[in-house]
Amino acid sequence: MAVHLLVTTTTPDRESGAKLAGSAVAARLAATAQVTGPVSSFFRHLGEQGEGEEWNVTFKTTDARYAELEAHIIEQHPWSKPEVTAIELARGSADYLRWVETATSPEA
Template structure:
């Protein structure tokens, strides 16, 4: 069984979040994505504290597709240095995890 990941990024608006989310699924880099927001964000940037609203995009994928997915996110992202993080999906139903693998399989 492949290793499974939940990958996350944030964007400044819903339109850019939706574009990255839908294009990742269309390219089969993610089995599914969710867009949530806006969320309040508090951060350290350019030497000072900041705050703003962001949209969170969550991707379900396999480890073998991570590098391609991360490059895809960065290429379509409006920010120069976007967040692209991944955490291992340690447990999940067998049927769901198999679906993730099948949905992200390279032809």
């Protein structure tokens, strides 16, 4: 059975989040992606504390497609060092997880 992942990044606006979501799904790197926000972000960057508005982008994929998805996000992202994180899904309905596998299969 495949390992299923929830991959996240943030973007500065809805449009760039939607572009990442759409291009990843079109390339079959993610079965689905959601863009939510805006959210308030508090961070430390370049030695300074900051605050800003961001949009969350969440992708569902498999471990087999993670490296390509990560590279795609980094290449297409408007920021030079974007957050790309993943957590393994411990559980999920069997039909849904099979769909994620099928939708991200490069052979389909």
